[in-house]
Amino acid sequence: MPYPTYQNLIGGQWLPPAGGKTILNLNPAEHSDVVGAFPSSGAEDVALAVAAAKKAFASWRLVPAPKRAEILLRARNNLVQNKEKYARDMTREMGKVLAETRGDVQEAIDEAFYVAGEGRRLFGVTTPSELPDKFAMSVRMPVGVVGLITPWNFPMAIPSWKLLPALVAGNTCVIKPATDTPLSTYNLVQALVDAGLPPGVVNIVSGGGSTAGAALVEHPDVRAISFTGSSDVGSQVAQRAAATFKQVSLEMGGKNAQIVLDDANLDLALDGALWGAFGTTGQRCTATSRILLQHGIAERFTAQFVARAKKLKIGNGLDESVEVGPQVNAAQIETSQRYVEIAKSEGAELLCGGHALTSGPYANGTFFEPTVFAGVTPQMRLAREEVFGPVVALMEFSTFEEAVSIANSIDYGLSTSLYTRNVNRAFAAMRDLEAGITYINAPTIGAEVHLPFGGVKHTGNGHREGLGALDFFTTWKAVYVDYSDKLQRAQIDNAE
Ligand code: UN1
Numbered sequence: 001m002p003y004p005t006y007q008n009l010i011g012g013q014w015l016p017p018a019g020g021k022t023i024l025n026l027n028p029a030e031h032s033d034v035v036g037a038f039p040s041s042g043a044e045d046v047a048l049a050v051a052a053a054k055k056a057f058a059s060w061r062l063v064p065a066p067k068r069a070e071i072l073l074r075a076r077n078n079l080v081q082n083k084e085k086y087a088r089d090m091t092r093e094m095g096k097v098l099a100e101t102r103g104d105v106q107e108a109i110d111e112a113f114y115v116a117g118e119g120r121r122l123f124g125v126t127t128p129s130e131l132p133d134k135f136a137m138s139v140r141m142p143v144g145v146v147g148l149i150t151p152w153n154f155p156m157a158i159p160s161w162k163l164l165p166a167l168v169a170g171n172t173c174v175i176k177p178a179t180d181t182p183l184s185t186y187n188l189v190q191a192l193v194d195a196g197l198p199p200g201v202v203n204i205v206s207g208g209g210s211t212a213g214a215a216l217v218e219h220p221d222v223r224a225i226s227f228t229g230s231s232d233v234g235s236q237v238a239q240r241a242a243a244t245f246k247q248v249s250l251e252m253g254g255k256n257a258q259i260v261l262d263d264a265n266l267d268l269a270l271d272g273a274l275w276g277a278f279g280t281t282g283q284r285c286t287a288t289s290r291i292l293l294q295h296g297i298a299e300r301f302t303a304q305f306v307a308r309a310k311k312l313k314i315g316n317g318l319d320e321s322v323e324v325g326p327q328v329n330a331a332q333i334e335t336s337q338r339y340v341e342i343a344k345s346e347g348a349e350l351l352c353g354g355h356a357l358t359s360g361p362y363a364n365g366t367f368f369e370p371t372v373f374a375g376v377t378p379q380m381r382l383a384r385e386e387v388f389g390p391v392v393a394l395m396e397f398s399t400f401e402e403a404v405s406i407a408n409s410i411d412y413g414l415s416t417s418l419y420t421r422n423v424n425r426a427f428a429a430m431r432d433l434e435a436g437i438t439y440i441n442a443p444t445i446g447a448e449v450h451l452p453f454g455g456v457k458h459t460g461n462g463h464r465e466g467l468g469a470l471d472f473f474t475t476w477k478a479v480y481v482d483y484s485d486k487l488q489r490a491q492i493d494n495a496e
Pocket of ligand 1: 153285286
């Protein structure tokens with residue numbers, strides 16, 4: 001089957017990568033379905049893109065923010081119009097089911113709407129000066145050229161969390177999409193270009209992390225890097241970016257716990273656990289990967305959870321009746337398989353799943369069965385390390401305090417959830433769970449774009465997307481206006 005070849009977008013032009021190499025983007029449900037060939041870019045391509053972004057910054061920063069926002073609003077309308085097509089493209093390249101890829105495009109639509117409103121805010125702060133006849137204010141300035149490195153699990157939503165706030169604030173961007181899912185970034189950027197975004201304001205350089213990604217992180221003219229991916233890679237990004245004093249925002253792994261107390265609405269907790277653990281085939285940084293069960297309900301919950309996990313329909317996400325799509329690639333399947341072996345060898349009990357599906361309708365894809373382990377203890381690797389696949393650990397506890405302590409006993413701190421009808425416990429959990437996000441009576445997944453998104457401990461380095469994004473993509477400037485017509489020396493002329 002013929003397939004299209006995509007180029008990099010640099011300074012408004014579609015250019016082939018300098019090295020002439022490409023990477024095939026395959027449908028993980030059916031490898032004979034080639035979505036397209038995308039550039040395998042290197043430092044030379046990144047240098048061109050950064051130069052284009054630098055040039056465009058000179059004029060983009062002077063476009064009034066409300067005007068920049070109008071482009072985002074028009075882009076939003078383009079996304080709405082193309083939602084179904086973009087969702088289908090995304091299912092083809094990433095695998096998750098259509099309902100979810102529609103949600104992913106919708107998240108970009110929501111982000112555009114939210115961020116466009118910021119064009120008429122971008123609030124600064126005025127404060128009195130300590131000196132007479134002097135005015136003081138703090139204004140938000142763009143950072144400059146920013147580099148964005150995005151993951152494959154939310155191929156349009158996460159690029160939108162980064163690109164759109166960066167743009168409304170007046171930055172210009174070079175984005176390196178995930179090698180497995182570049183098309184959705186192309187679609188998002190096309191919506192912006194069609195909305196009138198000037199050339200060079202957003203540039204796309206496709207390729208691998210160790211080549212294109214590393215070059216972006218190291219380029220001296222890039223002032224900030226926003227990265228979403230694994231904690232291992234994030235740590236390298238931060239270390240390399242430090243050499244040129246870049247601001248770095250990192251959103252990384254999770255080992256997210258759903259706690260179910262004896263008094264919970266059990267059916268609700270089951271619905272939440274199933275969606276949190278196996279939605280997106282477990283490939284969300286917010287996925288539920290530990291389910292902590294109080295002794296009183298553990299047996300009932302476990303039996304029903306396993307029965308329902310076994311019934312989930314696995315298959316090609318383009319089939320509307322499918323509930324769980326493939327994993328994104330063979331490496332992810334290997335990771336899931338590896339953790340199944342690790343968990344078994346550590347003494348956890350495999351209740352269902354545990355294998356890749358390789359025959360019949362699954363023969364040409366990367367599928368893994370929804371997998372449930374019971375008897376997992378806090379020391380086991382399955383309780384501590386991120387799998388990023390449909391493999392979930394059931395753990396038991398006696399008291400609420402013990403549950404919180406188990407939930408907190410890991411390096412990660414992204415999302416957490418508590419199912420209970422006890423309002424006191426709910427508020428204690430909101431305070432005590434070490435995580436950037438806590439849900440009460442809802443699963444660990446499902447963040448909305450206008451709240452802060454990010455985590456503590458090894459999940460992040462303190463920045464937030466959503467509500468916090470403008471803090472990252474702007475830099476404060478203090479401005480003093482002295483209208484006294486004389487030299488006034490702060491801390492000296494007005495001293496007590
Ligand atoms: C991720 O988990 O990788 O909160 C991003 C959610 C989505 C975004 C998830 N809105 O589940």
